[in-house]
Amino acid sequence: MTLDLVLRGGTLVSPQATRPVTIGLAAGRVVLILDAAESLAGREVRDLDGLLLLPGLIDCHVHCREPGGHAHKGTYASESRAAAAGGVTTMLTMPNTVPFCGSAAVLAAARECAQRSLIDYGFHFGVTADNLAEVAAAADLPVAKLYLNETTGITSPLADDAVLRRVLALGLPLSAHAEGDTLDWLLGLHARWGTGPLYVVHVALAREVAALRAAKARGQWVYAEATTHHLLLTDQDAARLGPYGDMRPTLKTAADQAALWAGLADGTIDTIATDHAPHLREEKESGSPPPGVPGLQTLLPLLLEQVAAGRLTLAQVVRLTAAQPAAIFGLCGKGAVAVGSDADLVAVDPTAATVIEHATQYTWPGWTPFDGWTCRGRVEAVWRRGELVYEAGQEPGTGGGREVTVARAHRS
Ligand code: DOR
Ligand code: ZN
DSSP, rough: OOOEEEEEEEEOOOOOOOEEEEEETTTTEEEEEETTSSOOOOOEEEETTTTTEEEEEEEEOOOTTTTTTTGGOOOOHHHHHHHTTTTTEEEEEOOBSOOOOSSSHHHHHHHHHTOOOOSEEEEEEOTTTTOOHHHHHHTTTEEEEEEOOOTBBBSOOOOHHHHHHHTTOOOEEEEEEEOOOHHHHHHHHHHOOOOOOOEOOOOOHHHHHHHHHHHHHTOEEEEEEEHHHHHHHHHHHHHGGGGOOOSSSSSOHHHHHHHHHHHHHHSSOOEEEBBBBBOHHHTTTSOOOOOOOOOTTHHHHHHHHHHTTTTOOHHHHHHIIIHHHHHHHTBBSSOOOOOTOOOEEEEEEEEEEOOOOOOGGGSTTOOTTTTTOOOEEEEEEEETTTTEEETTTSOOOOOOOOBBBBBBOOOO
């Protein structure tokens, strides 16, 4: 077989081991992984000496504003370019679009828009009080989303025990926006009626970490996500950033933040995602600024800085942003660099720096709450299914992303 691309000499990072390798790619997949000393021929050979090679990141929590009325904030086409520039090669997108993505018709429209994505994608299907049949029919999607608190586009969150009981009994993977007391209520219902996994998005409070730790200790099938902004910013930053530091959940205290880090350390928190939520500057400057901040492009640089600072290991970064997202949602071919997997790869220069600036953000609104931060580590090149979609110093590509396929996870 002729290899399309040979990547020579990079240090492959996986949750288990870190070693220099030569990798052969063909037809969008990894077909060979050899010791770095071995030589391979291919149509193209690229030297990655001195660089780290990571599996493309999977961001489980992204808002692209299509289809419909919020598309001016950011689209699959625009936001996926920010993603690629940050080493994210797969995203799972949220249903709080206008119209809400909780019907076959809106899902079809979302699929149409998502075809313009540069990176691969999957959908969280939206649950409403009366769309149970449509949720059941969307069982081939990675997950269905429960909104139990108010946020952008959600003015009447689900609040009815009976509705939740029926949804929980479907046994499908569910994701949930549930803060504080609402999380306690949901975990109680899930303990009693749940037959499938529950993925709790953007955990932010110490009491939420504690509730999830206790649920896991009781044997409940739950997972927890933390966002980069809750891990790295606090209410002090919210005061400084004003509307640009406002999101749901809001930024919390340093004690809450410490609890998130403790949750990462002891495995209570399973993934790090962005809750990438583009809103225009003029909307943020208005009398009623919408909550949410972009994050796709800054996720990996910020985590690399945590590695440089000794707060995370590279293996943890790979586990939290690739291996576990793929395992939790059953994303076929994703989350690992292994023979047969999709060739989603990120080359990182650990000796170079990323200076995060508004001006270099590809997200449509063109701002970031992390403006001015310097991170040790830089994304050099990104391949999505073997195709180079980003190269440092150049514009990201356009289009070519496709929908993920799902193999339903059984509980191990
Ligand atoms: O801050 C947020 N913004 N939190 C959410 O839950 C939704 C998001 C958005 O869609 O803007
Ligand atoms: Zn969100």
